[in-house]
Amino acid sequence: MTDSGSKFRIFRFLKIIFCSFLITILLLFTIASIRTFSLDVNAGLQLARWEQTNNISLVIDHQQREELLANFKEAIRIPTVSVTQTDINTTALREFDRFLRKAFPSVFSSSLVRHELVANYSHLFWVQGSQPSLVPYMLLAHIDVVPATESDGWEAPPFSAQEIDGFIYGRGTIDDKSPVMGILQALEYLLIRGYAPRRGFYIGLGHDEEVNGFHGAKNIVRILKERGVQLSFVLDEGLAILDGVITGLEGPAALIGLSEKGSATVKLSVSMVPGHSSMPPRESTIGILSAAVKRLEDNPMPRLFGYGPERETFEHLAHKFGLPMKFIMSNLWLFSPLLSRILERKPDTNAFVRTTTAVTMFNAGVKVNIIPSHAEAYVNLRIHSAQSLQEVLDLIQSTVGDQRVKIELINGFDPLPVSSADERSLGFQIIKKTVLDMFPTVTVAPGICIGNTDSRYFKDLTNDIYRFSPVWFKPGDAQRFHGINERISKKNYEELVVFYFSLIQNCDIQKLPESHSSVHEL
Ligand SMILES: *[C@@H]1O[C@H](CO)[C@@H](O)[C@H](O)[C@H]1NC(C)=O
Ligand SMILES: *[C@@H]1O[C@H](CO)[C@@H](O)[C@H](O)[C@H]1NC(C)=O
Ligand SMILES: *[C@@H]1O[C@H](CO)[C@@H](O)[C@H](O)[C@H]1NC(C)=O
Ligand SMILES: [Zn+2]
Numbered sequence: 001m002t003d004s005g006s007k008f009r010i011f012r013f014l015k016i017i018f019c020s021f022l023i024t025i026l027l028l029f030t031i032a033s034i035r036t037f038s039l040d041v042n043a044g045l046q047l048a049r050w051e052q053t054n055n056i057s058l059v060i061d062h063q064q065r066e067e068l069l070a071n072f073k074e075a076i077r078i079p080t081v082s083v084t085q086t087d088i089n090t091t092a093l094r095e096f097d098r099f100l101r102k103a104f105p106s107v108f109s110s111s112l113v114r115h116e117l118v119a120n121y122s123h124l125f126w127v128q129g130s131q132p133s134l135v136p137y138m139l140l141a142h143i144d145v146v147p148a149t150e151s152d153g154w155e156a157p158p159f160s161a162q163e164i165d166g167f168i169y170g171r172g173t174i175d176d177k178s179p180v181m182g183i184l185q186a187l188e189y190l191l192i193r194g195y196a197p198r199r200g201f202y203i204g205l206g207h208d209e210e211v212n213g214f215h216g217a218k219n220i221v222r223i224l225k226e227r228g229v230q231l232s233f234v235l236d237e238g239l240a241i242l243d244g245v246i247t248g249l250e251g252p253a254a255l256i257g258l259s260e261k262g263s264a265t266v267k268l269s270v271s272m273v274p275g276h277s278s279m280p281p282r283e284s285t286i287g288i289l290s291a292a293v294k295r296l297e298d299n300p301m302p303r304l305f306g307y308g309p310e311r312e313t314f315e316h317l318a319h320k321f322g323l324p325m326k327f328i329m330s331n332l333w334l335f336s337p338l339l340s341r342i343l344e345r346k347p348d349t350n351a352f353v354r355t356t357t358a359v360t361m362f363n364a365g366v367k368v369n370i371i372p373s374h375a376e377a378y379v380n381l382r383i384h385s386a387q388s389l390q391e392v393l394d395l396i397q398s399t400v401g402d403q404r405v406k407i408e409l410i411n412g413f414d415p416l417p418v419s420s421a422d423e424r425s426l427g428f429q430i431i432k433k434t435v436l437d438m439f440p441t442v443t444v445a446p447g448i449c450i451g452n453t454d455s456r457y458f459k460d461l462t463n464d465i466y467r468f469s470p471v472w473f474k475p476g477d478a479q480r481f482h483g484i485n486e487r488i489s490k491k492n493y494e495e496l497v498v499f500y501f502s503l504i505q506n507c508d509i510q511k512l513p514e515s516h517s518s519v520h521e522l
Helices: 002-038 062-077 090-103 105-109 177-192 216-226 285-298 310-320 325-330 332-343 347-353 389-400 426-438 454-458 490-506
Strands: 082-084 113-118 122-127 137-142 167-169 201-206 234-242 253-260 262-271 356-364 374-383 406-413 443-449 465-473 487-489
Touching: 062 090, 062 167, 062 177, 062 490, 090 105, 090 177, 105 113, 105 177, 113 216, 122 216, 137 177, 137 216, 137 454, 167 490, 177 201, 177 465, 177 490, 201 216, 216 454, 234 426, 234 443, 234 454, 253 310, 253 426, 262 285, 262 389, 285 356, 285 374, 285 389, 310 325, 310 332, 310 443, 325 332, 332 347, 374 389, 374 406, 389 406, 426 443, 426 465, 426 490, 454 465, 465 490, 487 490
Parallel strands: 137 201, 137 234, 234 465, 253 443
Antiparallel strands: 113 122, 122 201, 167 487, 234 253, 253 465, 262 374, 262 406, 356 374
């Protein structure tokens, strides 16, 4: 009896355990389901309830279309190339300055606009608002481009602005002369139509973004700081409208960058007395350094997916996926470890999962029969939002784990702060409204930039920096950026002009409409 009695008790015990396990699963599933179907991402926007400030409409007629395209093409033809910090084409930058004055006469002559050159080649515009109580904002773009060589396989010469099948080809058509020209063209048209903003704003055009912005953006920031300027938000280049790029996503998505990954360039080096190759030591500088580099590659930085703004991207886009992705993406609190392992398999999605480690240079040795006294390697890391530069350096130190390898930080910075994307966030909501007014079928979601922009220097002037322009990216287009056959469709360039034309007017609202949020965060 005792025997069977204890068996019964064990059985009952197991049953209780099993039931509570089942209840936990059911509960998790219920919470997950509620989240899957309750994240209403357009909540809070209330398009209909916005104060109307976009009173001037832009109808582009045939003649204006010719004119704005001619201006844009001329901008592309000026080779404002930045090769290195000391090798920039100052002749082209001067020519670009003359060109801007010619292309946008109203901008340069309006009494509302103050223009100044910064660091000789960058431009800063202040457009005065009629209501000084409205905190100004800033539109940023950059004039310089990365080099391009026709022989790399361009279908049209990279500084020709040639038209092929409705597209304008050329270096800078996306990065970043379409915003440069789009912003100024929009302002030109607004001024011609008698527009005077309520909310003042700045336009900053850097001339050396592609080589770190040490002169242009940095000096613009210095000047604004000296004048005690604070900005409600900054809008710079960065993300775009992705159409058919994200597998499984239904419809296009406009991703607005809330932050940028940090960056670090680290030099690893090993030195020892040189020797003859006939009597080699057991380990050479090359061997020691190679082993260290291999350890870094074999031990990637920890998975941090779900701890940065990429989480918001997934949650905002979840409802545009079919099941089971919808379910998984709405419930990153449960699934991020699983998703991390899927995303890390491909380099482009791995970038969202962790701080990436790229060994970019490796130098040692001068002669076949000499054991080199010195070997060095450079490692470029892009730091995930949930990690700091210091944490990354500490991890490199412990992974290398060899006192003979000297580790030096060449340059680096922490990930940028994460800008807000909630219903009270003026910049985000205005950008979102402007996108939705133009493209009602697009889903707007926060994103993260894995590259860096000039806007990173502005973090002391504002809490909210957004990185976006309404350039349409289809599959394969991302490779054009800094690659060959960079291009934009004529229609898309025109859309950029209209976008900035509306955005500037949308910024004139006194305040955002009261939100009636239906987002229930659990
Ligand atoms: C735009 O028009 C509306 C309605 O006519 C008016 O109330 C509003 O003040 C105008 N806004 C501006 C910025 O002119
Ligand atoms: C620099 O730009 C000018 C046009 O402004 C161009 O004629 C010249 O070839 C460019 N220099 C280089 C090295 O590309
Ligand atoms: C601007 O140009 C002047 C004269 O050409 C030069 O001395 C100065 O260093 C330049 N400044 C910058 C920031 O390039
Ligand atoms: Zn750029």
